[in-house]
Amino acid sequence: MPTKHTRVLKESYLMAMVPERVTHEYPPPRHTVTYDETLALARSMTIDALLAEHDVQAATVADPGEDWPGDVGRHLAGERLRAITEEITRRERLERMGLYAARESAARHQAWVDVAKLVRERVTMVDVLQRAGWPLVPNGREHHGPCPACGGEDRFVVWTERAWCRQCNLSWDVVAAAESLIPGCESFREAVRYLAEMAGERPVSR
Helix, strand or coil, rough: CHHHHHHHHHHHHHHCCCCCHHHHHCCCCCCCCHHHHHHHHHHCCCCCHHHHHHHHHHHHHHHCCCCCCHHHHHHHHHHHHHHHHHHHHHHHHHHHCCCCCCCCHHHHHHHHCCCHHHHHHCCCCCHHHHHHHCCCCEEEEEEEECCCCCCCCCCCEECCEEECCCCCCCCCCCHHHHHHCCCCCCHHHHHHHHHHHHCCCCCCCC
């Protein structure tokens, strides 16, 4: 029976026999179910919603937590991030070709991104959920409450910057929470504007 060592040597030998050009092209990127579903959804999202979701998934990918998001959560977030990034890139490419409505100036877009980053640092998730009237129960350094998506009574875990459902994996930062729960904050910019006012910061002009 071949040992692990001999299998590794055999695989190395076979790879060495493959032309360099082929090894650079194979295997092609695999499209997971999560990637395909996210890409299909992204096609119907506004650029504001795409940018907001991009930030949420990027933060999840960068989160080193073992219990949450864990390896599986980071992998799923990575697939969503890959799909969203592809859609943003596609729209930018069409814009350069004159086939997509031009976005606002880069400077104005960056101003929104900067304000969003600021409010994420200054407004806590507990503040947003309490402002929305969402029931929370303190539990040490965490708060627990019902999940807005699946309805579980105490599976929604809330930290200073994030909220996550242990059952359905709903993941929010403060911007996503405001978009989902605060009336009048249905878009990324309206949510950022609302949070900026909570933080006492000046929002980007309309």
